[in-house]
Amino acid sequence: MHKVVNSAADAIADVPDGATLAVGGFGLCGIPAVLIGALLEAGTRDLEVVSNNAGVDDWGLGVLLGAHRLRRIIASYVGENKEFARQYLAGELEVELTPQGTLAERMRAGGSGIPAFFTVTGAGTQVAEGGLPWRYSADGAVAVASPPKEIRVFGGREHVLEEAIVADFGLVRAWKGDRHGNLVFRRAARNFNPLAAMCARITIAEVEELVEPGELDPDDVHTPGVYVHRVVALTPEQAADKRIEKRTVRA
Structure with missing residues (x-):
């Protein structure tokens, strides 16, 4: 029942080359950046990724893309990543563009046993x-x-x-999580994270705040622990390291 692992590196250690990953997030909101960074450090390659988008050139899935670790992407939007466009048009990357609602339902169906x-x-x-x-x-x-x-x-x-989509591994980021893997996502960061957790055979969650079982109100849980296999507690610095895709301010 206790699913906490010591580090992101330990959590992704058995992700093999060629695996299919379902990755939560929308734009740069709610992306599992620490787990993605651990995959980069591990040298894992030839990955197929299912995600709403591919991050940007220097953050999120963009860092794996820039290191040529991805062979295929199933996504609905990729317009913010110039390296993504370059690799796709150069024939270095296979891309299955899917309508956003269809992508979400394909992931949900995979987690619900609907083929x-x-x-x-x-x-x-x-x-x-x-x-x-x-x-x-x-x-x-x-x-x-x-x-x-x-x-x-x-x-x-x-x-x-x-x-439906069924991935080998799911990578998600939660606001709060307990040692049993129950997860709470905060506001817009909820996005594709519950779906990525559902459709994977093994789901790994990085959580900004780790709490003890019983501290989360059951009515507040977005993803129950039955879908989650490993939990990585982030440091305060890791939890605070968030990017804004487009900053809009008034003069």
Whole structure:
């Protein structure tokens, strides 16, 4: 029941090359930066990542991308990362762009034991028809394209069959967590974190504040400990190290 490990390095030590990771966060909000940094230090490579976005060039998943540790990304938005665009267009990275709500539901379905589902999102587009460039070749031609998906009609409207996502490991960041792995996320940092925790076979959580079992009100728990296998308690310095993607201030 006690799932606390000594360090982020210990927590990710068994993540092998080629693993699939579900990573929480949205933009730079609620990203498991310490666990990502531990993977960078460990030298783990050829990773497939499922995440809303790929961080920025010098923070979040961007540090793994910049070190050429990622081979494939399933994401919904990547517009803030110039190195991501460069690798994709140069044929160095395979990218499966997925509508944001569909991505969230694919992750939720994976954690709920639902192998696939139908959605109207993407019907009548290349999302359903196939042909979206997943990987380019060095000369700019499409080397790997998305396949066509099954279409069925419900209520007179076409729906697209989308498969669930189940990852080998999930990396999430929580505001509070206890030794049993129960997690609370703070405001916007909740985002994709509960979904990343659900859809992984082994979930690792870095928590800004570690509390004892019983200190969290059960009604406040967003992700129950049944989904979490390892907990890393952050230092105050690590907990405070947060980036702002775009700072907007008044004159």
